[in-house]
Amino acid sequence: MKQYEERLVRLETQLAFQDDxxxxxxxxxxxxxxxxxLLQQQLQLLSSRFKELQQNTDNSGQQPSAADERPPHY
Incomplete structure (x- = not known):
């Protein structure tokens, strides 16, 4: 009978750890x-901003400024 009690205690202990x-x-x-x-919302905002900047550049016919270009190490 004692072995069943010990087994029951072990199983209950294991169950408590699993629940935790x-x-x-x-x-x-x-x-x-x-x-x-949050990341999806940020990506959506960045995507919208990028499209807006692209449209503004396309509509104005201006070339990107030097500040907009990638540095040479890219």
Missing amino acids: LLEQLNQQLVLQNRDTR
């Missing part, structure tokens, strides 16, 4: 989803 780990993983997933949404 599952909660930690869930919290990490929530944080990653939040970060992903």
Whole structure:
């Protein structure tokens, strides 16, 4: 009978650790989803800004200034 009690205690302990780990993983997933949404919003803003700058350059017929060009090491 004692061996069953010990086994039950081990299983309950293991279950408690697994529950804790599952909660930690869930919290990490929530944080990653939040970060992903933020990055997607930033990418959308940058994409919109880039398209706007491209249209302004195309409509004005001006060449990009030296400040807009890539440095020679690129």
